[in-house]
Amino acid sequence: MDGEKDDDLGAFDPSIPEEGPSAPPPGWLDDVHGYQGHRGGEGDDPLYPPPPAYTPQPELDKNTSVPDVRVPQVSEEVARDALLRFVESRWRFSSKPARNMSFRELRAVTVYRYRLETFCETRTSGWQFEPYNGQLVDGAEFGLSPLPWDVPVAPPQRFSDGVEKVRVPHSCIVKVCHMCSGCGRVRCNSCYGRGQKRCLICHGKGFRRKPGNHKRSGSTRCTSCHGRGRKRCLSCNGQGFKTCSVCHGSQNLLHFIQLTVTWKNNVSDFVPDRQPDFPDEKFEKVTGDPFFIDENVLVYPIRGFPDQEICDASSRLIQEHLQRFSATSRVLQQRQTIELVPLTHAFYTYSGKDFSFFVYGTENKVFTSRYPSACSVL
Incomplete structure (x- = not known):
C-alpha cells in the first residue's frame, strides 16, 4: 500500500475564494479632496496645518522683573x-x-x-473599514467632506497629552469585501479547502509497523486516524472554509476616513x-x-x-x-x-x-x- 495521494483527501469547492489581502489593494478606494495620499492604516504623515497667525518678537517696552522672594533655606x-x-x-x-x-x-x-x-495638535488620516450590516452610510451624497483641519474636535485640558479618533463626515463608502470577494467566507489555508488533512502519525497510510518488524503482516491500524489515513482539519472543523476574518461574513465593508488627532x-x-x-x-x-x-x-x-x-x-x-x-x-x-x-x-x-x-x-x-x-x- 503506497498511501493515498493529496488528491484523495477530498475535493475543494472552487466557488469559495482563497484569502485576499488583509488591506484594500492600491486603487481600491477613490481619493477624497484634502486627504490625497493618505490611503491606509493609521496614517503616519501629518496633515500640515495652516501657518501660525504671528511670530513672537521681544517686546522692547516690557521687562520681566524679579519679585521680592527670599531664597529658601532649610534648617x-x-x-x-x-x-x-x-x-x-x-x-x-x-x-x-x-x-x-x-x-x-x-x-x-x-x-x-x-x-x-508648547501645547500642540497634530492630525493624521487613513482609510479604515468595518463590516457593513446595514448601518447608516454617511457618503458624498450628503455633502463634501470637510478639510482635515476643519473637522471639529474638542481638545483635552490644556498642556495635557491626549489622542482622539474621529470619522470624517461624508467620507463613507460601501464596497464588497476585498478579502473574500463578497463571498463571506474563504478557503481554509490549512487543508486547502478539503476539510481533511493527512494523518501525521501514519503519514497517510492508515497503519503503523510494529517495532522491530518491517513486514506488512507486522503492521497495526493507526489509532490516531482509525485506519483512514486522514483526519478532520481542526482549523476549519472539517468544513473546508472559514468565515472571512475581515467582513465577518457580512460580504461588504463600510470604508471611511479616520482622522487621528494627537495633543x-x-x-x-x-x-x-x-x-x-x-x-x-x-x-x-x-x-x-x-x-x-x-x-x-x-x-x-x-x-x-x-x-x-x-x-x-x-x-x-x-x-x-x-x-x-x-x-x-x-x-x-x-x-x-x-x-x-x-x-x-x-x-x-x-x-x-x-x-x-x-x-x-x-x-x-x-x-x-x-x-x-x-x-x-x-
Whole structure:
C-alpha cells in the first residue's frame, strides 16, 4: 500500500475564494479632496496645518522683573531628616553618621529654572473599514467632506497629552469585501479547502509497523486516524472554509476616513550651571516655586530678567519650538515659567572629617557624592 495521494483527501469547492489581502489593494478606494495620499492604516504623515497667525518678537517696552522672594533655606533639623531618609533607602549606608554629624554651614544657593511648554495638535488620516450590516452610510451624497483641519474636535485640558479618533463626515463608502470577494467566507489555508488533512502519525497510510518488524503482516491500524489515513482539519472543523476574518461574513465593508488627532505638551527646561558639584539633571524630577508665569497662544521672549542666561534661554527655546512644531502641528498654547528651585549645600563634620551633601527641590531630596559609611545600617 503506497498511501493515498493529496488528491484523495477530498475535493475543494472552487466557488469559495482563497484569502485576499488583509488591506484594500492600491486603487481600491477613490481619493477624497484634502486627504490625497493618505490611503491606509493609521496614517503616519501629518496633515500640515495652516501657518501660525504671528511670530513672537521681544517686546522692547516690557521687562520681566524679579519679585521680592527670599531664597529658601532649610534648617539643620530638616537637613538631617532629609539625609536620614536618603540613607534609609540605601541598605549599604549606616544611619549613624546622619544622626551624629555636626553641621558646619548651611549655604543656600539661588537656582532659577526656566521652562517652556508648547501645547500642540497634530492630525493624521487613513482609510479604515468595518463590516457593513446595514448601518447608516454617511457618503458624498450628503455633502463634501470637510478639510482635515476643519473637522471639529474638542481638545483635552490644556498642556495635557491626549489622542482622539474621529470619522470624517461624508467620507463613507460601501464596497464588497476585498478579502473574500463578497463571498463571506474563504478557503481554509490549512487543508486547502478539503476539510481533511493527512494523518501525521501514519503519514497517510492508515497503519503503523510494529517495532522491530518491517513486514506488512507486522503492521497495526493507526489509532490516531482509525485506519483512514486522514483526519478532520481542526482549523476549519472539517468544513473546508472559514468565515472571512475581515467582513465577518457580512460580504461588504463600510470604508471611511479616520482622522487621528494627537495633543502633546512639549516641554523644555533650562537651569544655569552654577554648581559644578551638583548634577543639573537632578532638577528634572523635583518641583520649585514658580514666581513668573506667562501664558499665551505664542509667548514673547523674556527681557530684562537679572539673569541674562534665562533671557537667552527663553529666546532660543521659543525659536526652537516654533521651528520644530509649527511646520507639522498646530500650536494651541504656550506657557513659560521661571521657578526658584530650593538648593542648600550642607557642610558637616563626622569623626574628625569634613563632608557635605545637597538638599534640593521642594521635596527636600538629597544628593551626595561621598558619605562617611557604607556598611550595614545600624
